Amino acid sequence: MDADEFRKRGREMIDYVADYLENIRDRRPLPSVQPGFMKELLPDHAPENPEKWEDVFKDIERVIMPGVTHWHNPQFHAYFPTSNSYPGILADILSDAIGCIGFSWASSPSCTELEVIVMDWLGKLLDLPKEFLFCSGGRGGGVIQGTASEATLVALLSARSHVLHRLKEKDPNLNEAHVMSRLVAYCSDQSHSSVERAGLIGAVQMKKIETDEKSSLRGSSLRDMIESDQAKGLIPFFRNQAYSRVNNKALCYSIKLGEQNNIWMHIDAAYAGSAFICPEFRPLLNGYAMSFNFNPHKWMLVNFDCSAMVKDSKLVSEAFTVDPLYLQHENQGKMPDYRHWHIPLGRRFRSLKVWFVLRLYGLKGLQEYIRKDVRLAHEFENFVKDDNRFEIFGEVILGLIEAINDDGRIHLVPSKVKDTYFLRFAICASRTNSDDVKFAWENYKFVHLILCICKQYKNTL
Amino acid sequence: MDADEFRKRGREMIDYVADYLENIRDRRPLPSVQPGFMKELLPDHAPENPEKWEDVFKDIERVIMPGVTHWHNPQFHAYFPTSNSYPGILADILSDAIGCIGFSWASSPSCTELEVIVMDWLGKLLDLPKEFLFCSGGRGGGVIQGTASEATLVALLSARSHVLHRLKEKDPNLNEAHVMSRLVAYCSDQSHSSVERAGLIGAVQMKKIETDEKSSLRGSSLRDMIESDQAKGLIPFFRNQAYSRVNNKALCYSIKLGEQNNIWMHIDAAYAGSAFICPEFRPLLNGYAMSFNFNPHKWMLVNFDCSAMVKDSKLVSEAFTVDPLYLQHENQGKMPDYRHWHIPLGRRFRSLKVWFVLRLYGLKGLQEYIRKDVRLAHEFENFVKDDNRFEIFGEVILGLIEAINDDGRIHLVPSKVKDTYFLRFAICASRTNSDDVKFAWENYKFVHLILCICKQYKNTL
The missing domain is CATH 3.40.640.10 (Type I PLP-dependent aspartate aminotransferase-like (Major domain))
Incomplete structure (x- = not known):
């Protein structure tokens, strides 16, 4: 790939990334594939001769995306958040190029x-x-x-x-x-x-x-x-x-x-x-x-x-x-x-992405982002507080979580403090908003979950 | 930064990267800055308010580049090679976006x-x-x-x-x-x-x-x-x-x-x-x-x-x-x-870059790349063999290396096996060609270096 082709393919990739992140709500946060799914989609050895860009590029949707857990989907509430921002991505391109x-x-x-x-x-x-x-x-x-x-x-x-x-x-x-x-x-x-x-x-x-x-x-x-x-x-x-x-x-x-x-x-x-x-x-x-x-x-x-x-x-x-x-x-x-x-x-050269993010958001922009997430957590807390059915403990929680995850529209994982199992509801994606929190809560209610982690969450910012 | 701005800035960054790598010969492989140089160029705290993209972007040349050791300059022969390729960079963009x-x-x-x-x-x-x-x-x-x-x-x-x-x-x-x-x-x-x-x-x-x-x-x-x-x-x-x-x-x-x-x-x-x-x-x-x-x-x-x-x-x-x-x-x-x-x-998601590289080069493309570097190492070896002044050992090598590095046109580092100091000449950048090897050799001769690592290099592929 020469510089001219890189310029062309680079633009395609930038557009693909923008499209992916802007439309990430349309993808299930948790994929429905089974272990070993990818083996069927790819040959068992690397190619002898170079392949065409077009073939590799279209395999992103055919091979990779069906098995991606979309951590930046607004309904991903599992594990913990991991950051992602456009300035961070741009800085990493520079870091890779300097290499x-x-x-x-x-x-x-x-x-x-x-x-x-x-x-x-x-x-x-x-x-x-x-x-x-x-x-x-x-x-x-x-x-x-x-x-x-x-x-x-x-x-x-x-x-x-x-x-x-x-x-x-x-x-x-x-x-x-x-x-x-x-x-x-x-x-x-x-x-x-x-x-x-x-x-x-x-x-x-x-x-x-x-x-x-x-x-x-x-x-x-x-x-x-x-x-x-x-x-x-x-x-x-x-x-x-x-x-x-x-x-x-x-x-x-x-x-x-x-x-x-x-x-x-x-x-x-x-x-x-x-x-x-x-x-x-x-x-x-x-x-x-x-x-x-x-x-x-x-x-x-x-x-x-x-x-x-x-x-x-x-x-x-x-x-x-x-x-x-x-x-x-x-x-x-x-x-x-x-x-x-x-x-x-x-x-x-990882400091580049910190530098880009700090400068392009500024302290105020970052504070605003943190405060928004805390506000969303409180909104979820209020939903739970208003529903007497929650705060009940039980042992069937794990199964229910699997039920939610099979449904695929939201994704969260169980956790345990001492002997108590609970659901961990984390605000993860930068795109999560009030409507997402409402949606998640409606889904929680829908499957009659018996426990919620809101209080825990409030204390463990 | 919203998606539209990302598309625009992404193109700018892709073009910057292509320009940087295509014209990397114009930059000294080893920078001439002194420790602490950057402190004078940046404020001592992050900004309160978001800065403009234009200001951050132009600081790449003002603040970062003067102190970069250009590992992908064809005259970088120090330490060891580190890879860099356009397909690898493109895959990393995808990896960052999936995050x-x-x-x-x-x-x-x-x-x-x-x-x-x-x-x-x-x-x-x-x-x-x-x-x-x-x-x-x-x-x-x-x-x-x-x-x-x-x-x-x-x-x-x-x-x-x-x-x-x-x-x-x-x-x-x-x-x-x-x-x-x-x-x-x-x-x-x-x-x-x-x-x-x-x-x-x-x-x-x-x-x-x-x-x-x-x-x-x-x-x-x-x-x-x-x-x-x-x-x-x-x-x-x-x-x-x-x-x-x-x-x-x-x-x-x-x-x-x-x-x-x-x-x-x-x-x-x-x-x-x-x-x-x-x-x-x-x-x-x-x-x-x-x-x-x-x-x-x-x-x-x-x-x-x-x-x-x-x-x-x-x-x-x-x-x-x-x-x-x-x-x-x-x-x-x-x-x-x-x-x-x-x-x-x-x-x-690091496997993406391996996947892109293996598919876009193919086995043959990668073999060709390896064989080219080995050929270049032999070319350098022949230059050394033809010059009787080399293979002499001495203790002034470290100083001479510093002389070369101060000159800045090529960059290499000393090493030591048992009690013998020697210069390590490594073919590092993907863009290094026969002319670069000749140039490096002329520079070696110019400063009357007393030892060369060719034989060693040949054996320690």
């Missing part, structure tokens, strides 16, 4: 420097304390990870390296394996699966702390557990704290960069974090943290993947540094070499 | 099924034994990882989980920490930094085996080391084998899926693997392996990121499985749930 691998400053200075800048911009939008940011000139600094799972893992590995280093300074003859076996990390019993996985990968014990009836982690439960573990000779070193709660009274945080009792606190605000750009949705964040993460790709109109993490950059990079000659350059130390800040070596 | 998070089959069936299919296509193009592929109906199967670093880590973690599981079956009261401290992994002393990092992250000892004068790992050195480690009570469990060598006589492999002596062999053919689509470049691969990885994003015209890994899928997924209710679905087990196959939970 640099920004593992170090020298490997593409703009790739590193724009990331440094937009991470500071994001930190300021969320009103995070300056000490978490580059501009403080201190230990803070941000990086774009692929997902919150990776951010949690990076935090845990950094904490592991830090505690081992600290203990070795005290006792150089330390048996590292013995120390590893005594390390304990903590999370709530409602934590995301990625936290448990981080413990598995890092080969450290991850203890789940039981939450109270409001699914909150009580400070006292954690303190008791830590004290009891220390008494047993264990070494508490890491705590994952998910922030999904909103406190209407807290308009600012009083969080500091640092450890408390030698425990590295990682704040995971993957979904909720984007809402913190609205002062009225900021949570009550107090105390010390070493790392903070949220996903602009969830609720800030930045296309997946973009997980924004700010932290003690020195300790994070120390945990990963392996520095062969061919990756070194004369300007080391003046700007971050992001290869030391995460798992992969290579990295795409 | 699904394909962590399970149900979360977007097409995202999983196309990946299953193109991974089989790739395996067949490389003539890998069927038992590594889905279509065998056995334990094999492929997955797209982000980078080779992640593939190596996933292999090592799977091997770690597997050996712990095996030993626990023998002795349920096993002290896991004690076993962890006795696990040993092996790689060559020429291995990529990511291998050492995988050992660090997985908290296992990674031993580097000394290579011979040809930088080859001798089987006997490894055997000796393993036997000596076993005699000390250690548990050898993992071996990373980089394949960067080509054997002109080997037109097929005799590799099997499985372990030998309970050691998980991971084959990392990140760069060279793409060349295996040409029978004449296939290496002598014998024996057993549990996982094999190569990067279509390096040398197969698929835009970064796309690292293709085939392996024992059962053992890999077992190492990572944490399976909360809200991610489960009724069709589990019939098709892979890729979230169990790698570190992140979320994943983009």
Whole structure:
């Protein structure tokens, strides 16, 4: 494909994308295909000779679309939202064309420097304390990870390296394996699966702390557990704290960069974090943290993947540094070499999409978007409140959900808190409006669902 | 930005990209900016109100481009190649628009099924034994990882989980920490930094085996080391084998899926693997392996990121499985749930770009591309052979390289094998041709470089 053909096909693809997103309501959010459906539609090997563009292009509708779960259909209320915006798509085209691998400053200075800048911009939008940011000139600094799972893992590995280093300074003859076996990390019993996985990968014990009836982690439960573990000779070193709660009274945080009792606190605000750009949705964040993460790709109109993490950059990079000659350059130390800040070596130019979105929406545009979704959630809450049949619990819920999903007009998934199953109704697509929420509710009623997640949803922004 | 504006701006961006790539020779491969350059060009916070497209768009040239290292400039010969092609860019636009998070089959069936299919296509193009592929109906199967670093880590973690599981079956009261401290992994002393990092992250000892004068790992050195480690009570469990060598006589492999002596062999053919689509470049691969990885994003015209890994899928997924209710679905087990196959939970629809590239180039087009690059490398080799001043070693090379890079017309980086520094001359950009190679050579001569990497390069395809 030469440049002229690319110009032509590029226009076709841009128009296809605009058509797809503008008419996405006409497609079922959940496809009706069965496992293995695609095998029948494609040959079992790649072609020997080049195929025509027309044939590939028309296969998007013939082969791909029948099996797509349309996450941006306004009636997709499953899992969690993932962002998608025209500015984000345009920035990604540029990122693909530049196609640099920004593992170090020298490997593409703009790739590193724009990331440094937009991470500071994001930190300021969320009103995070300056000490978490580059501009403080201190230990803070941000990086774009692929997902919150990776951010949690990076935090845990950094904490592991830090505690081992600290203990070795005290006792150089330390048996590292013995120390590893005594390390304990903590999370709530409602934590995301990625936290448990981080413990598995890092080969450290991850203890789940039981939450109270409001699914909150009580400070006292954690303190008791830590004290009891220390008494047993264990070494508490890491705590994952998910922030999904909103406190209407807290308009600012009083969080500091640092450890408390030698425990590295990682704040995971993957979904909720984007809402913190609205002062009225900021949570009550107090105390010390070493790392903070949220996903602009969830609720800030930045296309997946973009997980924004700010932290003690020195300790994070120390945990990963392996520095062969061919990756070194004369300007080391003046700007971050992001290869030391995460798992992969290579990295795409992801800050471009954050930059485009922040500039083309502006803070006001993004706040408006967040507030609209919260308003829609309240509208749904009111529908539920007005119907006495809801808030009943039962065990047939899973089947009913399948019924809804088979119907195909809306899509949502079940979840579970402690022993209670519930439906998770999430406002996901940027195009979801009041009528969609009404429609979803009518469908809920129609199949006589027995439980609804509204109250839960309201609290777990 | 509404759909109409997106159509308009999309065309502008497509044209910008075509112009950028067609005229990339006019830009210096290595920029001349200093660390911190961008801070002066941008405000220190995101805008309050939306900005105009025109202002953002013109900042691509004002702010971004001055600091871009142009990896696709034909005179970029640094690090390693990264692919870029028009079909790959077009597929990524579609992937961004669909914007699904394909962590399970149900979360977007097409995202999983196309990946299953193109991974089989790739395996067949490389003539890998069927038992590594889905279509065998056995334990094999492929997955797209982000980078080779992640593939190596996933292999090592799977091997770690597997050996712990095996030993626990023998002795349920096993002290896991004690076993962890006795696990040993092996790689060559020429291995990529990511291998050492995988050992660090997985908290296992990674031993580097000394290579011979040809930088080859001798089987006997490894055997000796393993036997000596076993005699000390250690548990050898993992071996990373980089394949960067080509054997002109080997037109097929005799590799099997499985372990030998309970050691998980991971084959990392990140760069060279793409060349295996040409029978004449296939290496002598014998024996057993549990996982094999190569990067279509390096040398197969698929835009970064796309690292293709085939392996024992059962053992890999077992190492990572944490399976909360809200991610489960009724069709589990019939098709892979890729979230169990790698570190992140979320994943983009990356198989689309592999599919577009394989179909729009065809096997023949891709072979032609690989063979052209090999031809260019030989042309460069001949220039060097004809000049007696080369093959001299010296310690001033680093300074000279900086001289070349300051000059800015070509870009390459130094490397080191054992105690010898050398220049790494890599054919990277798809647009590099004979004239570019001649130009690069004239520049080499011009600054009287003292060493050249041609011979090395020829052997390390």
